[in-house]
Amino acid sequence: MTISYAPRHWTSRFAFLMAAIGSAVGLGNVWRFPYLAGENGGGAFILIYALTTLAIALPILISEIMLGRMGRQSPINAMRGLIAEHKTLRLWVLIGWGGTIGAFIVLSYYSVIGGWALKYIELALTGAFAGETNEIAASQFSAVVGNPYNLWIWQTLFLALTVFIVAAGVTSGIERAVVLLMPLLFVLLAGMALYATTMSGFGDAMEFMFAFNLAKVKPDTILAAIGQGFFSVSISLGAMMTYGAYLDKEASIGRAAVIIALADTMVALLAGIAIFPLVFTYGLQPSSGPGLTFITLPIAFGTIGNGILIGAVFFLLLSVAAVTSAISLLEPIVAWLEEGVKLSRKWLAPLVGAVAWVAGIGTVLSFNWWADFHPLAAFGVMEQMTIFDVLDFTTSNIIMPTVGLLMSLFAGWVLSGKVVMDALGDGAKAWFPLWRFALRYLAPLGVVSIFVANVLI
Numbered sequence: 326m327t328i329s330y331a332p333r334h335w336t337s338r339f340a341f342l343m344a345a346i347g348s349a350v351g352l353g354n355v356w357r358f359p360y361l362a363g364e365n366g367g368g369a370f371i372l373i374y375a376l377t378t379l380a381i382a383l384p385i386l387i388s389e390i391m392l393g394r395m396g397r398q399s400p401i402n403a404m405r406g407l408i409a410e411h412k413t414l415r416l417w418v419l420i421g422w423g424g425t426i427g428a429f430i431v432l433s434y435y436s437v438i439g440g441w442a443l444k445y446i447e448l449a450l451t452g453a454f455a456g457e458t459n460e461i462a463a464s465q466f467s468a469v470v471g472n473p474y475n476l477w478i479w480q481t482l483f484l485a486l487t488v489f490i491v492a493a494g495v496t497s498g499i500e501r502a503v504v505l506l507m508p509l510l511f512v513l514l515a516g517m518a519l520y521a522t523t524m525s526g527f528g529d530a531m532e533f534m535f536a537f538n539l540a541k542v543k544p545d546t547i548l549a550a551i552g553q554g555f556f557s558v559s560i561s562l563g564a565m566m567t568y569g570a571y572l573d574k575e576a577s578i579g580r581a582a583v584i585i586a587l588a589d590t591m592v593a594l595l596a597g598i599a600i601f602p603l604v605f606t607y608g609l610q611p612s613s614g615p616g617l618t619f620i621t622l623p624i625a626f627g628t629i630g631n632g633i634l635i636g637a638v639f640f641l642l643l644s645v646a647a648v649t650s651a652i653s654l655l656e657p658i659v660a661w662l663e664e665g666v667k668l669s670r671k672w673l674a675p676l677v678g679a680v681a682w683v684a685g686i687g688t689v690l691s692f693n694w695w696a697d698f699h700p701l702a703a704f705g706v707m708e709q710m711t712i713f714d715v716l717d718f719t720t721s722n723i724i725m726p727t728v729g730l731l732m733s734l735f736a737g738w739v740l741s742g743k744v745v746m747d748a749l750g751d752g753a754k755a756w757f758p759l760w761r762f763a764l765r766y767l768a769p770l771g772v773v774s775i776f777v778a779n780v781l782i
């Protein structure tokens with residue numbers, strides 16, 4: 326096949342790491358992790374999250390990057406190539422299709438929430454949080470999400486930023502953006518976490534986050550932790566596979582994956598360290614759910630000195646984290662189209678962006694006009710769920726675990742030990758048996774338990 330698109334590869338391993346960490350670190354770390362930890366009892370959740378990420382998400386992450394680098398193309402075509410090369414069942418192409426479709430769905434709703442983050446930079450800068458009480462902050466949030474036109478503007482802006490970066494290319498778009506934005510994000514977050522250590526609620530926050538109370542561990546806690554691990558390290562949607570395809574042959578995948586998973590977990594913890602002291606200092610509720618970031622924090626920002634600056638920095642950080650994740654959701658789709666049609670990514674990225682924008686309308690309206698519309702209620706499933714809830718549930722609880730399961734079976738059972746060992750690169754010998762064991766047994770077991778629990782609960 327003749328290649329009609331510009332060569333796609335990272336110019337350095339640092340660039341790959343920043344792109345992959347950029348994908349992993351997102352709304353999942355700064356928005357979802359702290360509230361899940363809050364709802365699930367703090368320390369217990371955090372410890373279990375760390376353990377399940379190590380035992381399940383990390384081994385799958387290694388396989389995903391490896392499959393990408395072996396296939397050297399977008400997830401769908403990489404899988405096709407691997408199937409032909411290893412003469413195995415066509416069914417495995419589901420890994421590519423499932424991931425790519427999942428990436429599209431997540432992109433469609435992720436950009437709506439990313440839009441909230443952008444909107445909140447504006448609110449912070451205009452001093453809109455000053456003197457807020459819980460009721461005012463809650464009604465401010467309702468006003469933001471209750472107005473579809475407003476959401477559309479911010480969703481459009483968020484998607485436009487994402488499209489702009491991907492359209493510019495792997496090297497001059499994605500790479501350039503992440504090597505600039507990711508260090509910025511680390512500095513902002515470290516600054517916020519450091520600031521949080523000076524607050525009176527810091528001690529209580531640490532106690533909440535790190536005190537392990539066995540009584541708080543329920544089966545749900547373990548499942549929530551596994552699900553969050555998948556989402557947070559960006560496995561199963563083809564993002565890491567695509568980024569792996571652009572990685573040089575010699576790089577050690579194990580080392581890279583450990584760095585990515587560690588950085589991702591550290592950012593989630595730092596986000597907690599930045600957020601919970603604010604919550605405890607101002608006597609707010611750590612377990613307030615998804616509203617933690619958008620309702621509880623503004624109250625704190627409206628009260629503290631320099632609240633305008635700190636609030637704006639926080640929501641800027643959240644937006645940067647979200648954009649660098651969204652580009653990794655768009656890239657697998659654009660890469661696949663680029664391989665199959667005679668259009669350049671300058672056209673393809675806006676095209677996919679436009680379709681995702683239209684698909685995102687359902688999510689935008691889930692928070693206002695269609696808040697009471699439960700699309701699957703007529704079929705007797707997911708009866709209370711809005712379109713957004715259905716999309717989120719389907720991707721997090723069905724598509725991601727299924728693709729994760731298939732990927733662990735493919736890399737763990739279908740490919741031979743020798744093939745995989747060669748594909749992993751430098752220094753794999755030492756940890757190879759451990760990784761393979763986790764991939765063959767622990768990961769499938771973890772994923773199947775999500776399914777069983779979802780059916781039973």
Ligand code: PFF
Pocket residue numbers: 348349350351352353354428556557558559560561562563564565650651653654
């Ligand atoms: N890891 C991102 C987050 O934590 O927000 C979300 C994500 C991005 C998931 C890309 C999957 C993915 F392929």
